[in-house]
Amino acid sequence: MQKLDRITVGALLDRTAAQFPENDALVYNHRDLRLSYQEFNRLCRKVAKGLMALGIQKGEHIAIWATNVPEWVTLQFTTGKMGAVLVTVNTNYKSFEVEYLLQQSDATTLVMIGGTKTTNYLKIINELCPELKDCPPGQLNSARLPLLKNIIFIGEEAQPGMLNWNDLLELANQITDEELDARQASLDPDDCINMQYTSGTTGFPKGVMLTHTNLVNNAHSIANCMAFSERDRLLITVPFFHCFGCVLGTMTCVVSGATMVPLEVFNPVRVLEIVDQERCTALHGVPTMFIMELEELAKGNYDVSSLRTGIMAGSPCPIEVMKAVVDRMGMKEITITYGQTEASPAITMTRTDDPIELRVATVGKVIPNVEAKIVDPETGEDCPPGIQGEICSRGYNVMKGYYKMPEATAQAIDQDGWLHTGDLGIMDEKGYFKITGRLKDMIIRGGENVYPREIEEFLYTHPLIKDVQVVGVPSMKYGEEVLAYVQLREGVTLTKEEIQDYCRDKIAKYKIPSYVLFIDHYPITASGKIQKYKLREQAITALGLENLTKIETA
Known part of the structure; x- marks a missing residue:
């Protein structure tokens, strides 16, 4: 069994950059942006110093409201160096949800883009914080969001009351390398470094507190199950604000020295074009995405022969779709991962060398250093193989808890440390799991x-x-x-x-x-x-x- 990696997210990037300095770390095909691991690490250090110059302390909460832009992934590893907690905002959120998240998370800083095709983020934030138009950047005093002080805009044009991303790069000159190194050295792998909001199985969204240890080790297991290495190039089509994007995607690349090839907004044609042009070896997606890619593949002339592996997850995976992806997209080593945000997120996963019938019909076996079992929801007793019950998990992957919600945390994690997923499943004699439904009525x-x-x-x-x-x-x-x-x-x-x-x-x-x-x-x-x-x-x-x-x- 693999040993747990006791390292922070920031130190992990340092280590990978030292191992594979010239390897492509981050590639944005349509922007013609290519950063080696050495260059990416240097950029993250610079942004980290900029945030420190802004006065942001270890443990402060920085929210990111953006599509899969380069600044998003930069901020993920930047906060891993200077110790602020990255709070991820769903790009589909509207005013009601954003106000709730910013209030509940105690975010002091918001990093944001102008919006998407369907939502004007600038309009929403100015409605929530009308004080922005009259305040100096970094000195917001909002009636509705009293803790929010800094808004950093990703874009060239100046916005009233906001700093621009480039301002961070200039502020970096005020902090020395030694000051950043001291901050990074003060971080503990068991510190919360990431907070993601999930509806979970009860009520309003809850902030799932995830640690360096949660994320780094989950990424190691995922990489091992996919036989990932520094030779792989992963096209990340899923949103960064989910664990699928920022753990199964970016973190899994960085633990392996593999190349991150993000797509800012999903488009099946662009997916196939980028696989072709960048010779991507791996592709992630929810079943809906793969269905759309298969439809486009039938219409056009794309070379997807470089594809080897990837993950289909996020919702139940139709067996026929899995077979089509293997046969028509050539992803002979595609895997399925099962888990939830509260488990960082992976609990079980198929392996590239599992027989095809197991890789399309189950969600695999428990990942290393993690336990999983099926229990009777009524009695709490363990279920024998083949009997349906609730899936529970225990190990390093279980969240620190829900932010400021001790009662909800106690409902999710029992006294023995078992996370109750609310999902129903069965486990066979060989330890392979199959999801059969949900205990609660989450959609x-x-x-x-x-x-x-x-x-x-x-x-x-x-x-x-x-x-x-x-x-x-x-x-x-x-x-x-x-x-x-x-x-x-x-x-x-x-x-x-x-x-x-x-x-x-x-x-x-x-x-x-x-x-x-x-x-x-x-x-x-x-x-x-x-x-x-x-x-x-x-x-x-x-x-x-x-x-x-x-x-x-x-």
């Missing part, structure tokens, strides 16, 4: 965790809605779609489109119900609890989705 849409209560709480604010229940229904494209059952107040009418319009620009697009069904009475238990599984069954029948429930997944 996974295209790799995004969607917790129904969050949408229900929001829809309750609509003046014409009396009650609402949200469930997931099967989808060929996304795995699941969001469906809202709505009870209206007496004597009023409302359409599906009006409800969707009410959600627009207030909650993330992927949370907006794709389906709305109006209902007078909910199915309930004898004790009065609403039976969501019955609502889901009714919806599947009403929408004619029965065939989609038969699709086999791992």
Whole structure:
């Protein structure tokens, strides 16, 4: 069994840069940006000194709200050197969610881009902090976000009240190498260095506190399962704000000396073009992404012969899609990873040398230095092989806890250190796991965790809605779609489109119900609890989705 690597994220980059100084570290194909490990490490040191010059202390929280731009991955390893905690913001978030995250996380600094095609981030932040237009950069005094002092804009144009990314590079001259080295040496591998917000299995998003040890060692295991080395080039199509992007992606490359080839925003044509042009050996994605890539591959002339491995994960992986990726994209050593943010994220994973039938039909065996078991949700007793129960995990990979939520942490991690995932599965005699469902009713849409209560709480604010229940229904494209059952107040009418319009620009697009069904009475238990599984069954029948429930997944 591999030994745990007791090293910080910053020291890890130093080590890799010393081992493979001339290897490509970071390549942005369309920007013609290419940095060797030596150059990338030098840049991260410079930005780290800039943040220190800004007065940011070890343990302070820096939020990043951006697509997969070069500054994102730079900031990930920069904070790993100077000790600030990187708080990742979902790029789909709108004002309601961003305000909640910035408040709950106690972020003192926000690094951001101007926005995406669908969301104007600058407009949102100026609405949340109208004081920006009149304050000097670095001296924000916001009524709604009292702890937020610095906003750093990734872009050339000057924004009122904000610093620009290039200002950080100039500020770096105020800090010596010795001061940065002393800061980096003061960090402990068990310090929290990354915070990601997940809906998990209860309520509003929670800040999952992940340590250097969590991330570095999970990345080592993932790299080993994929037989990754400094010769590999990974095309990272998944968002950095998820563990899929910033652990299975960037961290896994850096522990191996492999090349990170990020795509800023997913586009199946660009994926195939970059694989062809950069001779990528590995490709990550959720099933939805691979389905779109396969469709494009059938239309165009792309050379994907360099592909060897990669990870399909994020939501249940249809067996037929896995087979098509192996056969048509040549990814003979593709793997599946199962886990969750609270587990840094990997718990189990298939290996490149597993037989193909196991690699397409299971989520593999537990990774090194980690335990996993199946327990009876009612009794807590261990289940024998082949019997369904809740998947639990224990080891270095388990989060430090939820930020400022001790009760939620105690619900997730029991007294013996076992993380209760809320997922149902079975384990066979050889230790291979298969996911069979979810204990709670969380929806996974295209790799995004969607917790129904969050949408229900929001829809309750609509003046014409009396009650609402949200469930997931099967989808060929996304795995699941969001469906809202709505009870209206007496004597009023409302359409599906009006409800969707009410959600627009207030909650993330992927949370907006794709389906709305109006209902007078909910199915309930004898004790009065609403039976969501019955609502889901009714919806599947009403929408004619029965065939989609038969699709086999791992």
